[in-house]
Amino acid sequence: MKKVTMADVAKLANVSKSTVSQYLNKRYEYMSEETRKRIAQAIEELGYQPNVIARSLKQKTTATIGVIVFNMLHMLTTQVLHAIEEECQKRGFQVIVCNSGDDPEKEKKYVDMLLAKQVDGLIVFPTGKNEEVYRRLVEERFPLVFVDRMVPGVEADSVLLDNAGAAEMAVQYFASYGYERIAIVTPPLVPYNVPRMERFEGFRAAMEKRGFEVGDQNVIAAEPAALPGELKKRFMESERPNALFAINDLTLMGVLRFVKETGIRMPDELAIINIDDVPFADIYTPALTTIAQPTFAMGKKAAERVFEQMDSNHADSPRVFRFSPALVERTWIKRGNGKEGRRNDEDS
């Protein structure tokens, strides 16, 4: 089937392989109108398709980048991937997608496979636990960009949310409406999960700045599945929170499950905000105010950075790109007491 090669074209057009190659690379300058035509025709006739693998071998570049993510099913991932793909498309690049499932072993294996496949660059949503692997890449000046998380100890370009800013935004939002019993809801706090820690520390800072305490009573950390139960426990205690800051969409689901199971009234008894925009935010009742990550911009930037690294050998020092979250306010809460609220139906 696809066994027609450049040699076949050359033979049919009565020229040499090199001439065909010239033609394919659009170096028409020293080519007669005549031969150009003949080659074009031969290609057409044989249905010739160049083999870019052969080209890659020679040129040491594959026009392919590898993307390793820790959770393909996550919406953030999907959206960032989409932006990356789009950016690559513009440059004629393609994307190999690998899902590490947050398993460092797999992540490492993927890095090796992608390098063996001679990808020209790597964008990684890292598990955070393969310091050595990435450090070697950085040393070798291999184009590498981290997204969403970073790898402690590795100095590479990173595209991240301004996590502290997002936490501040959440607290500020609640505070401006008079809420004071604000709690953070998060998966277990583990040191290697950079964004999680940053959001937590940002929360603490934002709270303390306003004279609110942060302690066991307003830090609810548990696996998403255990959250509803954990929240119920907390809400049995006196002085229960009246505002919850869910640090991502998964924990938001836990919170909403809790809300549904207990029938607690929103926003009268409880106000909620979360990081990550969710597709049902505006059809939920009450509409949910969220702190959206600029996923598209982040993906675009990540791709741009790999390309810039590919194009320049004078390896400028790695930079961390912080993206500002956007408050998407969908529910109006009556300012001043944090008790009453009403739906805003005027949003699109």
Added chain:
Amino acid sequence: MKKVTMADVAKLANVSKSTVSQYLNKRYEYMSEETRKRIAQAIEELGYQPNVIARSLKQKTTATIGVIVFNMLHMLTTQVLHAIEEECQKRGFQVIVCNSGDDPEKEKKYVDMLLAKQVDGLIVFPTGKNEEVYRRLVEERFPLVFVDRMVPGVEADSVLLDNAGAAEMAVQYFASYGYERIAIVTPPLVPYNVPRMERFEGFRAAMEKRGFEVGDQNVIAAEPAALPGELKKRFMESERPNALFAINDLTLMGVLRFVKETGIRMPDELAIINIDDVPFADIYTPALTTIAQPTFAMGKKAAERVFEQMDSNHADSPRVFRFSPALVERTWIKRGNGKEGRRNDEDS
């Protein structure tokens, strides 16, 4: 950096390239313990990584498959992709993902690029409009599987939902609870969109089988963005529907927006069902009953089929794999009148 090649290893180990090659391909049989050790050491010492591009050129196989989707952001896509990736991982394959954005031109370009990159197979969520392109591939016996949609006129393996069955399931669900004023909500019905048409025809058949009429009054077809408006119009008329069948998640969003804007009560005044499982189904009030596609099984099957096609040259005739949807019942509706309902809080 990565310029260490097999020749380097060979030199350092004092053997020939072929021996190193044998070693790498684990053909130890006729190799002395001694040389094996030396090669292993040399590899280690040099940090040698084989270049699979070179291997591919020789072997005419890249251990890569291409996946072209029409909408990367769609949840179905994400989940199927995930399953494909997982299946490929097991076989040591990798996946190049391309997003056509439902643009046939782009789709065609991607097919060409992927073939040029010598992928070993192709899984496509087709736009439905590149008959020639795919027909050629089928003729050439190139491993190809369609997912979600088919391309009219192309006889290739296809992995699809049993769309008619899903529609029947929806109507049966409503009918069993006594609803009779059932309407279908769908994007505009265009002939090249196979699943959409199948769902619609399935709906018609299911309705007529039960003696319900299908006509303008209970077919609501509009672009998702226009749906809320369209629905409002329909609900001004007398004999308005009391049950809506949304044929996918996007139209469901339109319906829910309409519900929210008008304040119509669910499930008292209106029952809803839709195809595609949505992440918020059980935190929504009332919990949403959905008809889920077995996305994981579908992705797995798609991958398996490409592999089977790759492994066998006796090209068995193309098959269409229909996957049964699953009714995920989350709301109990009091049987018998279709007017009353109550939330079911007992689901997990």
Added chain:
DNA sequence: TTGTAAGCGTTATCAA
């Protein structure tokens, strides 16, 4: 048990 050499389909260098 290991080495030699040809080839995979391109590109690149240098002559012609």
Added chain:
DNA sequence: TTGATAACGCTTACAA
């Protein structure tokens, strides 16, 4: 303007 010819890094007969 075009054509030989040698790479690119690996696999694979076939020899040794």
